[in-house]
Amino acid sequence: MVHVASVRTLLLTQGYEPIQIISWQRAITLIALDKVEVVEEYDAPLLRAQSIVVNVPAVVRLRKTFRRHAKPVKFSRVNIYARDNYRCQYCALKCTPDELTYDHVVPRSKGGRTTWENIVSACYTCNRRKANRTPAEAGMKLLTVPARPTWMPSVQVRVSAKSVPDAWRDYVYWTAEVDNEDGGAD
Numbered sequence: 001m002v003h004v005a006s007v008r009t010l011l012l013t014q015g016y017e018p019i020q021i022i023s024w025q026r027a028i029t030l031i032a033l034d035k036v037e038v039v040e041e042y043d044a045p046l047l048r049a050q051s052i053v054v055n056v057p058a059v060v061r062l063r064k065t066f067r068r069h070a071k072p073v074k075f076s077r078v079n080i081y082a083r084d085n086y087r088c089q090y091c092a093l094k095c096t097p098d099e100l101t102y103d104h105v106v107p108r109s110k111g112g113r114t115t116w117e118n119i120v121s122a123c124y125t126c127n128r129r130k131a132n133r134t135p136a137e138a139g140m141k142l143l144t145v146p147a148r149p150t151w152m153p154s155v156q157v158r159v160s161a162k163s164v165p166d167a168w169r170d171y172v173y174w175t176a177e178v179d180n181e182d183g184g185a186d
C-alpha cells in the first residue's frame with residue numbers, strides 16, 4: 001500500500017544513475033514538461049479516467065544528459081567523506097561522519113596540499129597511526145587514488161534500506177550509498 005502523500009520519486013540521469021529524490025508532484029511536472037520518462041511506477045493509481053490509469057511515478061529518468069559540470073563540487077569535509085563513501089581510505093572501515101577525520105596523504109610538513117588530490121577520509125585510528133608520514137613511509141596503502149569528483153556520489157539523501165521502495169532497488173543498490181539499517185553495511 002503506497003500512501004501517495006508521502007511518496008517520493010527517484011530521479012535518474014540519462015545513464016540511469018540516481019541523482020536526487022524528488023516529490024512525486026515534481027516528477028509529474030517533469031513528465032508534463034517532457035524532461036523525464038517514467039522508468040518504474042508505484043502500484044498506486046494517481047488518476048483514473050475511463051480506461052486510462054496513471055500510476056504514481058516511482059523512478060523517472062532524464063531525457064537529456066545531465067550536466068554534472070555545471071556546478072563544481074565544493075571542497076568540504078562532508079563532500080570528501082561522500083566522495084570516499086564514508087569509508088576510511090586506509091583500513092576500508094565504513095564510518096559515520098563522527099568517526100571520520102581527513103588525512104593529508106602527503107603531510108603538510110612535507111609540502112602536501114589541502115586539495116581533493118591530497119585529502120582522504122580516514123578513521124581516527126589510521127590517522128593516528130599514519131601520523132606525519134606518507135603512506136609509503138607508514139606502510140599503509142590507499143584504497144583509492146583521491147581525485148576531484150566531477151559530480152557528487154548518487155543519492156546524497158540518506159535513506160535507510162528499509163525505507164527504500166521496492167521500485168528503486170535496481171537503481172540505488174549498486175551505488176552502495178544506501179544505508180543498511182541492519183548494520184551489515186557491505
Ligand SMILES: [Zn+2]
Pocket residue numbers: 088089090091092093122123124125126127
Ligand atoms: Zn582506518
